[in-house]
Amino acid sequence: MLGAITGVIAPALAMAASPPGAASCLGCHTVNGGDNPVPPIGALEAEQIVSAMQAFRTGARPATVMDRVAKGFSDEEIKAIAQWYASAKPK
Amino acid sequence: MTLVEANSTYVACPFSNAVIAGLRELDQQKFGYDRLRGNGIDVVHRKVTAVDTKSRSVRLDDGKQLAYDRLVVAPGIDLRFDAIPGYTEASAEAMPHAWKAGEQTLLLRRQLEAMNDGGVVVMSAPANPFRCPPGPYERASLIAHYLKTHKPRSKLILLDAKDAFSKQKLFEAAWKELYPGMIEWVSLSFGGQVTRVEPATRTFITEFGTHKADVANVIPPQRAAAVAAIAGVADQTGWCPVDPVTFESRLQPGIHVLGDAIIAGGMPKSAFAANSQARVCAAAVVDLLRERTPASPKLINTCYSLVAPDYGISIAGVYQPANGLLTDVPGAGGVSPMEAPKSFRAQEATYADAWFKTITRGVFG
Ligand SMILES: Cc1cc2nc3c(=O)[nH]c(=O)nc-3n(C[C@H](O)[C@H](O)[C@H](O)COP(=O)(O)OP(=O)(O)OC[C@H]3O[C@@H](n4cnc5c(N)ncnc54)[C@H](O)[C@@H]3O)c2cc1C
Numbered sequence: 001m002l003g004a005i006t007g008v009i010a011p012a013l014a015m016a017a018s019p020p021g022a023a024s025c026l027g028c029h030t031v032n033g034g035d036n037p038v039p040p041i042g043a044l045e046a047e048q049i050v051s052a053m054q055a056f057r058t059g060a061r062p063a064t065v066m067d068r069v070a071k072g073f074s075d076e077e078i079k080a081i082a083q084w085y086a087s088a089k090p091k
Numbered sequence: 092m093t094l095v096e097a098n099s100t101y102v103a104c105p106f107s108n109a110v111i112a113g114l115r116e117l118d119q120q121k122f123g124y125d126r127l128r129g130n131g132i133d134v135v136h137r138k139v140t141a142v143d144t145k146s147r148s149v150r151l152d153d154g155k156q157l158a159y160d161r162l163v164v165a166p167g168i169d170l171r172f173d174a175i176p177g178y179t180e181a182s183a184e185a186m187p188h189a190w191k192a193g194e195q196t197l198l199l200r201r202q203l204e205a206m207n208d209g210g211v212v213v214m215s216a217p218a219n220p221f222r223c224p225p226g227p228y229e230r231a232s233l234i235a236h237y238l239k240t241h242k243p244r245s246k247l248i249l250l251d252a253k254d255a256f257s258k259q260k261l262f263e264a265a266w267k268e269l270y271p272g273m274i275e276w277v278s279l280s281f282g283g284q285v286t287r288v289e290p291a292t293r294t295f296i297t298e299f300g301t302h303k304a305d306v307a308n309v310i311p312p313q314r315a316a317a318v319a320a321i322a323g324v325a326d327q328t329g330w331c332p333v334d335p336v337t338f339e340s341r342l343q344p345g346i347h348v349l350g351d352a353i354i355a356g357g358m359p360k361s362a363f364a365a366n367s368q369a370r371v372c373a374a375a376v377v378d379l380l381r382e383r384t385p386a387s388p389k390l391i392n393t394c395y396s397l398v399a400p401d402y403g404i405s406i407a408g409v410y411q412p413a414n415g416l417l418t419d420v421p422g423a424g425g426v427s428p429m430e431a432p433k434s435f436r437a438q439e440a441t442y443a444d445a446w447f448k449t450i451t452r453g454v455f456g
Contacts, residue, residue, distance in 0.1 A: 018374065019386075020386060020387065020388050020389040020411075021388075021389035021390075021391065021409075023367065023370035023371055023374065023388075023390075024367040024370070024389070024390050024391035025391075026370070026449075026453060027363050027366055027367055027391060027393065027446070027449075027450060028393065028442070028445070028446050028449060029449070030449055030452075036445050036448065036449060037441055037442065037445050038442065038445050038446075038449065064405070064427070064435065064438055064439050064442060065393055065405055065407050065427075065439075065442070068407040068423060068424050068425050069391055069393070069407055069409060069423065069424075070423075071409075071420075071422050071423040071424070072389070072391070072408075072409025072420040072422075072423030072424065073389070073409070073423075077389070
């Protein structure tokens with residue numbers, strides 16, 4: 001019954017300081033990659049995350065789902081998420 | 092940190108519709124808890140039978156007590172065997188629900204395999220809210236894929252207690268394209284509400300008539316799993332009201348609830364949503380234990396459905412607390428485009444598969 005929280009125990013301490021929205025990225029993205037068609041988020045620089053999210057939001061960069069997700073975040077929120085992933089490198 | 096979980100093997104529901112359709116094996120749905128043990132987590136395979144909110148302790152089915160500072164409850168759902176006259180736990184042999192993955196999944200698969208070409212499959216879907224809103228329609232699609240491949244003279248009737256469903260336009264367009272004439276969706280207004288079933292003859296009775304099935308799949312109404320009521324966190328609807336920032340119960344301080352069991356506002360009852368909620372809840376619990384105020388969160392959900400093995404569609408949403416619930420961020424989210432090349436649908440099917448691998452690895456190691 002405490003089951004669903006299991007996967008987040010190890011990163012929970014790091015996540016406690018994460019900006020709004022950052023935790024949900026890990027539903028699809030890994031941090032360090034592996035055999036996966038979804039790009040690992042920890043491999044990106046902050047500017048790369050910001051410019052990708054902005055391009056997804058305007059539709060300049062084609063996407064299957066990231067266009068719909070990016071529209072839910074403001075410039076400030078995107079910047080905070082990008083900086084956090086670029087510096088915190090959660091597991 | 093103690094994790095109490097009744098079963099030593101978790102059988103995942105996402106992709107279990109592909110198991111029913113013979114596209115995947117049940118073993119690929121199974122996960123164990125061993126890798127969590129090394130992470131400073133005590134894993135106890137017991138059932139919780141009582142929660143004492145005054146002394147802040149939990150009782151297990153071996154009589155042991157566990158004290159807690161904060162309790163996090165993610166119990167999932169119970170199927171309501173009191174909701175459709177004639178549909179009891181025993182009827183689930185003749186008319187499987189397969190809405191909790193495991194033996195039921197295999198039972199429905201075997202019944203499809205045993206059916207003659209030209210047979211009729213009847214499914215029924217409940218009114219909202221229920222686990223995995225697009226799930227019944229993904230299931231209808233993949234069963235149709237199985238029938239088209241192996242038993243092309245057969246047919247599927249889906250009796251629905253609703254007039255609209257998740258990703259409806261995308262599903263209906265895909266059915267027309269991939270399975271013409273094979274799936275008949277009967278909405279509430281056209282007699283989709285099942286008022287009674289007769290398991291012995293696999294018959295569904297609606298206000299408008301009767302449907303006799305060769306293979307029957309009843310997806311009954313649901314409620315938060317029993318332990319939610321035991322802990323006093325479920326309200327009269329059967330579901331659990333929570334604070335959208337901390338997931339703390341509105342009924343019992345010190346107990347947090349997440350996943351399918353909660354009243355989540357705009358967020359659907361999905362594994363993706365439960366996982367997003369779990370991450371936010373864990374961070375909030377850490378904050379509260381350190382006597383800090385948790386910041387207002389944002390959460391994402393993305394649900395993929397397979398209409399065929401190489402044809403995926405999705406629905407996504409971004410949510411934030413508003414008016415005491417998790418509410419859609421305006422302008423964000425939505426479903427896959429109606430017009431899209433085959434390569435787009437194939438890519439979404441690939442991402443669906445990748446999502447399953449990532450989330451199960453994230454949770455179980
Ligand atoms: C056919 C189907 C397809 C689906 N496809 C998708 C999909 O593609 N994507 C998606 O995101 N979601 C999908 N879902 C939904 C997903 O399975 C659920 O939303 C998810 O499992 C919810 O997680 P949860 O932690 O709330 O509950 P659960 O996964 O049910 O976990 C609850 C756990 O609590 C344990 N438990 C309950 N009571 C007690 C007790 N008293 N003591 C000890 N342990 C207890 C149970 O044993 C269980 O392991 C699908 C569901 C179905 C049925």
